[in-house]
Amino acid sequence: xxxxxxxxxxxxxxxxxxxxxxxxxxxxxxxxxxxxxxxxxxxxxxxxxxxxxxxxxxxxxxxxxxxxxxxxxxxxxxxxxxxxxxxxxxxxxxxxxxxxxxxxxxxxxxxxxxxxxxxxxxxxxxxxxxxxxx
Numbered sequence: 001x002x003x004x005x006x007x008x009x010x011x012x013x014x015x016x017x018x019x020x021x022x023x024x025x026x027x028x029x030x031x032x033x034x035x036x037x038x039x040x041x042x043x044x045x046x047x048x049x050x051x052x053x054x055x056x057x058x059x060x061x062x063x064x065x066x067x068x069x070x071x072x073x074x075x076x077x078x079x080x081x082x083x084x085x086x087x088x089x090x091x092x093x094x095x096x097x098x099x100x101x102x103x104x105x106x107x108x109x110x111x112x113x114x115x116x117x118x119x120x121x122x123x124x125x126x127x128x129x130x131x132x133x134x
Contacts, residue, residue, distance in 0.1 A: 019106055019132075025050030027131045032124065034116040036099070041110045043077070045070030048109065059098055059114075069112070072103055076110050091125050100124075104132055 021040045028038040028050075036059075039050035047069060052058055060068065079089050091104045100119050104111040113128060 017107070021049030021109075024106075024111065024131060028111070028113055028128055029053055031127045031131075032115065032119060034119045035113060035124075036116065037112070037114040039112050040106065041069045041072055041112050043073055043108045043110075045073035072110060072112060076103060076105060091129065093121060093125060095121065102128060104128060106132065 019040075025038040025040065029035050035053065036056050037050075037052050039047050042048050045066070047065075058065070075092075076089075079092070083089070089105055091102055093103075094101045096117065098117060100115045100117050100121055102113045102115075102125055104113075104125075111128070111132065113124075115124065
């Protein structure tokens with residue numbers, strides 16, 4: 001597995017970058033049919049672009065989505081507290097029984113991806129970061 005390093009992803013450059021969020025989400029969904037959801041969440045925990053892949057049933061309710069998004073925004077803010085000591089977060093990943101979730105900071109917003117649990121987690125983050133950095 002290829003290691004992700006600072007040459008692949010520069011968070012400082014992304015702080016001022018202007019993203020076409022719908023295009024980023026579409027490009028991420030095109031990576032792999034196992035990706036269920038690709039969306040951008042703002043710093044207040046609101047979905048501002050993207051969403052579920054067509055013809056895929058959600059694992060949770062809309063109300064649960066709202067809670068997940070708010071919790072994600074809070075978690076990303078809390079991680080920033082350690083940027084000075086540990087460096088910037090490139091991405092965070094959670095492997096659950098029913099899903100693989102990846103979050104990528106995009107300036108103040110967050111690209112959030114949910115995939116099937118058997119997705120290749122060694123490859124997917126690299127492909128996502130290539131889209132974000134292109």
